[in-house]
Amino acid sequence: MHNFLDEMEAIVPALRRYARALTRNADRADDLVQDCLERAIRKQSLWRPTGSLQSWLFRMLLNIYRNDLRQVRRRGDQVPIETMLVEPAVAPAQHGRIALAEMARAIDTLPGDQREALLLVVLEGQSYSQAADILEIPMGTLMSRLGRARAALRSLTGAGDEPRLRTVK
Amino acid sequence: MTSAEFSIGEDALLAYADGQLEGEQKLAVERYLAANPDKAAEVAHWQRQNEAMTALYAGTAKEPLPSRLKPHRIAHDLARQRRDRYQFAAAAAVLIIIGGTIGWFGRDAVSPVEAQSELLIDNAVVAHNLFVKEKRHAVEVAAAEEQHLVSWLSARIDTPIDAPDLSAEGFTLVGGRLLPAGAYLKTGPAAQLMYENASAERVTLYITSALPDKKEVWSFETRGDVEAYYWANNTVTCTVVGDVTEDELRKLGKKVFEQLTWRPDSAWERG
Numbered sequence: 514m515h516n517f518l519d520e521m522e523a524i525v526p527a528l529r530r531y532a533r534a535l536t537r538n539a540d541r542a543d544d545l546v547q548d549c550l551e552r553a554i555r556k557q558s559l560w561r562p563t564g565s566l567q568s569w570l571f572r573m574l575l576n577i578y579r580n581d582l583r584q585v586r587r588r589g590d591q592v593p594i595e596t597m598l599v600e601p602a603v604a605p606a607q608h609g610r611i612a613l614a615e616m617a618r619a620i621d622t623l624p625g626d627q628r629e630a631l632l633l634v635v636l637e638g639q640s641y642s643q644a645a646d647i648l649e650i651p652m653g654t655l656m657s658r659l660g661r662a663r664a665a666l667r668s669l670t671g672a673g674d675e676p677r678l679r680t681v682k
Numbered sequence: 683m684t685s686a687e688f689s690i691g692e693d694a695l696l697a698y699a700d701g702q703l704e705g706e707q708k709l710a711v712e713r714y715l716a717a718n719p720d721k722a723a724e725v726a727h728w729q730r731q732n733e734a735m736t737a738l739y740a741g742t743a744k745e746p747l748p749s750r751l752k753p754h755r756i757a758h759d760l761a762r763q764r765r766d767r768y769q770f771a772a773a774a775a776v777l778i779i780i781g782g783t784i785g786w787f788g789r790d791a792v793s794p795v796e797a798q799s800e801l802l803i804d805n806a807v808v809a810h811n812l813f814v815k816e817k818r819h820a821v822e823v824a825a826a827e828e829q830h831l832v833s834w835l836s837a838r839i840d841t842p843i844d845a846p847d848l849s850a851e852g853f854t855l856v857g858g859r860l861l862p863a864g865a866y867l868k869t870g871p872a873a874q875l876m877y878e879n880a881s882a883e884r885v886t887l888y889i890t891s892a893l894p895d896k897k898e899v900w901s902f903e904t905r906g907d908v909e910a911y912y913w914a915n916n917t918v919t920c921t922v923v924g925d926v927t928e929d930e931l932r933k934l935g936k937k938v939f940e941q942l943t944w945r946p947d948s949a950w951e952r953g
Binding site for chain 1: 692693696697700701702724727728730731732733734735736737738739740742743744745747748750751752753754756757760
């Protein structure tokens with residue numbers, strides 16, 4: 514029990530980070546993580562110690578996230594608009610960097626499945642096979658989602674082939 | 683271009699950008715990118731995408747955990763909720779049992795035994811007033827069938843009774859009937875025996891099984907036009923009702939008491 518909880522605690526920061534990137538809302542993200550942890554603790558007996566606890570938790574988090582999204586879509590989003598649009602406080606873009614606010618918006622416009630896959634790999638540093646396992650999709654599907662996400666982000670962040678030439682004032 | 687470079691497709695470039703490649707594979711992609719500047723630019727852009735995403739969100743993982751996201755705390759809360767639910771259910775069950783028990787054993791407290799004698803007297807008087815006026819239907823079973831009458835009523839009130847002989851006081855048995863127990867009575871149904879004297883004055887006995895407390899109680903009451911003499915002991919309750927003098931009723935009561943309880947020596951005059 515305590516090993517399980519300790520192991521879980523070590524994963525919570527990553528779950529939070531992923532949830533924050535998915536929802537772009539700190540409170541909603543923490544609600545999501547809390548739901549996930551409660552469910553995981555209740556369903557503890559269903560977790561097979563042979564599998565990866567991290568994959569199990571991420572899968573659970575994604576399921577809750579998707580269910581929430583479905584509900585939000587059904588009843589209309591109840592999150593106040595101003596909290597939705599909060600941009601992370603970040604340094605202005607420098608030469609050769611992608612403007613972060615622009616990037617955040619671009620990620621938002623990605624289809625859900627691409628966003629989930631991309632953030633899992635880039636932000637969470639999951640290997641392709643781990644990511645495919647968490648998302649319960651074949652590797653080929655994962656690669657095509659990543660490829661499409663990359664192309665979309667590239668066009669959305671307005672970067673040509675020479676991003677170093679962009680100037681952001 | 684070497685043949686190896688031809689096998690490097692977008693998946694390999696993505697994997698390179700995402701840091702998923704090692705050793706030979708990584709070197710092969712680097713060689714390929716050195717020879718293909720436009721692909722190198724694309725990969726570089728992907729890497730800047732990664733930098734941006736990391737800059738946007740990586741900091742979250744370094745924030746201190748709020749207590750609501752600490753698994754030990756959550757597990758503790760869940761366990762307490764479960765325990766509270768059990769305790770609540772258990773407490774509710776105990777309260778229901780206590781309530782039921784108080785309700786059952788406390789029913790004497792809610793409707794005191796004193797009131798029981800009052801109810802019996804009320805019932806006896808109401809039944810007396812109703813039936814003494816009847817000529818043809820004064821009784822259900824007439825005195826001609828006395829044996830049948832007493833065995834039937836004894837069975838129905840669950841108490842062996844005889845029809846007391848009041849001929850010494852000038853009263854003869856007319857007959858009797860069975861009456862329902864009142865709604866708030868703790869006795870069974872009642873037997874009513876009716877007597878009549880030469881002047882067509884009628885007296886009724888209202889007899890039931892004993893009350894749960896089985897206490898000996900005597901009581902003389904006047905209700906409207908009639909006198910009622912009530913007594914109870916560990917076998918029966920009996921209310922003698924008649925439009926007669928108190929003195930007469932006391933004498934009748936004594937006879938009834940002696941014969942119904944088969945205790946001619948008992949302390950009748952206590953009332």
